[in-house]
Amino acid sequence: MRKLLILFIVFSLSICRLYSQDKTVKGRVVDNHLETLPYVSIVINDTVEVGKTDLNGFFQIELPVSVKKLMFRTVGIDWASIRLDDKCDEVEVVMMLRGTYDFITLKKVDRIRMKRFKKLPELHKEAFEKGLFKTDKTCYTREFIPDYKKN
Template sequence: MKISILLFSVLTFLSFRLCGQTRTIVGRVYTEDLETLPGVWIQISDTLRIGETDIEGRFKIKISHDIDKLIFRAVGMEATTLQIDNSCDTIEVLMMYHGTYDFISPKKIDRLRLRRFKKLPKLHLQLYQKGDFSTKTTCYSQIFESFKAYFDKIKKDKKNRHSN
């Protein structure tokens, strides 16, 4: 009887330890003009905020090992979605300004945004060389989210609502 209670206690303790593993991620957030960005919300979904950057754009968050996607949001900036590696413990992010595009097709908007998006790795290297970033390359992939796909989805949803 004592052995079974002991075995049950050990297995229960080990299962709690395995489920509770977290990792700490630190980093900084900058704009594409190479300025620090305070007040950026860090989220793991559209509704769950897990952290925020300080006045110098720094942050420190604890997340579960199974989380592989982070979303960074700030006023006046485009939402930035990152696909992170399991070995990632330092994340240094460059965020693009949210622009206003009048009288331009969604396809052209994406071309203009993509041109800015492709400059981000070069800017990351500049910040590393200046000493502001501690890593030369990123341990994540930044996801480009197309406006055209967003507009097409809205059109499709609107068409489906009117057909019903």
């Protein structure tokens, strides 16, 4: 009877784990000079921090399957907002360093940032060629976050 009870408990726990609605996402974060970024916060729902990168820019987090949007943020770097594809479990992100723009309008700053933003796929490919990333293409869609918003 005791063996049957233990077997039932083990079976129940394995079924619960099998049907859990979580997925593991791992990856790496570098800047636009292909230097690793330590302690970058990984956020869902704009407020809930689910993890941070380690000293070498690597991370591994557990996410609910329903989560489709991640945000990477840290000091001195433009925040990166990405929308995950359904089968995306390897996320490798190139983040842009944040510059100081004096005496120009926010519209012009956004135009400058957009030029740099459009070069990110090339930087991702270059990071792959240097061995920093495992894949040469992203499995997510990156969103540009403008500083200037029209009313």
